[in-house]
Amino acid sequence: MAASGCRGVRSILWKYGSCGKNFCVSRSKTVPQLPVRQICVSSSLWKKNLAAAGPQKFTQEFIDKQVEEFEVGKRHLANMMGEDPETFTQEDIDRSIAYLFPSGLFEKRARPVMKHPDEIFPKQTAIQWDAEGRPFHFLFYTGRQSYYSLLHDVYEKILAIERHQDKMRNKGLFTSETKQILLTGSRWLLKEEIEEYLVENISDHDYVRLIQLMEKLLSMPYCSLEEEFILKFRKQLEAQSSKHEIPALQYDPQGVAFSVADGRRKTAKASITLRDSGSGNITINGRNYLHCFPLLQDREQLMFPLHFVGMLGRFDIEGSVEGSGHSAQAGALRLAISRALLSFVSEGEVERIRQAGLLTADPRIRERKKPGQEGARKKFTWKKR
């Protein structure tokens, strides 16, 4: 085909050959006389086998360059937004990016992001051997050098404490009542967090071994010497109840205390006013709650927060609800009542209410119907052929 094509070209050029011989293309020499068969090749041959290559490696210079570019870009961004480049924090960056590149995507991780390269590029270990191929670390050939070196460190500390103990015994100053490390309100780092710290993958068994060794360290009397080291591997737990916003207690002109709160459940929105020194009347959308919720189950939902706290006949509730169905409205009202109750109740009670699950907003929402299916989960009738 190529040969015929060439002949075609030559024939055309022959016609116009009188125009100028310098147009003549000397292709005939390069093209072989043998017929060339075109081989059809699929694109998978020249695509890289990504899975086999492993995670992408970034060199240290590349990362440094990215960091530089990030800093410069941060200053540019600050200038664009008209703010001071010196005091431009990560929150400001996020805000500006959201403003400059508004995205309608639902997945937050798919939206445009500008963060420090350390947060974007995964942490990688540097080259661990020198130019001659000799590894730097003595435990390199174990395959998991950082994990085993950590175990070694911990064991060394155990030995050090034992030596300290012997010294104290020799001096006669040994006491078992020494300062203990406070461990309440914190937990051991999880396996994923340890992996992140060591930049290495460890198995469940390894993790358990590590925790056992740390516990052994903690069991010794003089472990307070290594407190700093141990606390590096413990994470503080925040008290969840401090996160809840307690609505402010307001007062009527008559001196009656009341609080206002909202609640939501599955498209139903409720907002109520809880008044003190009442007699247990509940008015919803201007009607008695017996008319609004003829079903016993809904009224039980309304009763639950008040009954749990033990203040059934004390409050007057007046509220409005809209949207969704009766069950969702009852759930929304229940959440609103629990939130309003927080301001009438002590701290310990708030924690109890939270643990009862009265303050958690129910995240269940109607699932989307998918194309190719009858509903959210139901499929069309399956026919074998």
Add this chain to the structure above:
Amino acid sequence: MLVFFLFCFLYKSRLSLQYDHEKISERHTGQYYTLPAAHIQKLFPHGLPPRFQLQIKTFNEGCVMVRPPALELISYLKKADYSKPPLRYILYGDVGTGKTMCLSHALHYCYTQGWLIVHISDAHLWVKNCKELLPSSSRPSRFDQPIQASQWLKNFKITNERFLSKVQLGYVWTKRERTEKGQPLGELVDQGVNRMKSSSDVVGAVLRELRLQAGGATEGEGAFKLAVAVDGLNALWGKTSLKKEDRTMCEPEELTLIHNVRKMMKNNWSGGAILTALSQTGSLFKPQSAYLPSELLGEEGFDNMEPFVPVSVSNYNEKEFESCYLYYLDRNWLQHSHSRSEEGKKELIFLSNKNPSILERLCAFL
């Protein structure tokens, strides 16, 4: 402690308060009094709410709570002048607050005083779910309901047995059949019960006769006072769910029974009282939130019934709730141990909002 005393007081008073209506007064509100079984059988073959009938069967006695609306009604009845046209009393209130029970209480009073009772237990039953609708034999544009009419006549007979031989009448009411003058009412009623086809006309005749004779004789054997009690009054002026043969909707006036009862409602006779109660539960085409007379009766009904004495019935107040709760405890109806505690009582108050019918349904499974 207080609860214990109250309980003892209630218990004792429940036994001692028989049915002496002379002695019952305002200070007995909240207490239960027993309806004698014989009276229940006679007076209320069809009148009591079905759940109350179940309760009578379970507890082996019928106990009614004395409540302010009923007392008010009875006091009016005591003071009324019976030489003048009858007063019309309408009991109205929310769903499940006890209108039918108050009506029954007042009716029991009338019965013990020796009145003649005309009691339509539920007018709604006459405007819906009728299997047979016959064109009237006497008038061409009306429709008869033989089954309902004969049923009602049977009940009327049971209630007012002692009067049936006393009342005299004479009436021509069909081209073919006639009753001679001077025959007792009982025969007319029997005729209506036996011959289903003309039972609706018999009902009309009975009502007409009673109207004429109620205020007639002031002394002597023929004297009686007439109590007309209608439950579900709004059915008389509302819509029906019955269809004529050509598939158009039937109007209430076209039904003989309804027409006759409407005539009774007018106060152009004397010597009695008209006690009625509205009802949303059986009503057709009315929203559930409607409970006021103007809403349920409609314009036409309201104009017809005016002037009337409205008596409102509401949920239990604290004392009445307490009494009902203790009654259930006394009869061992509340089996659950938690329901005996204070906490349980508060829960019951909350869940039922002191509505009698809802409280009853709630306690049924406790």
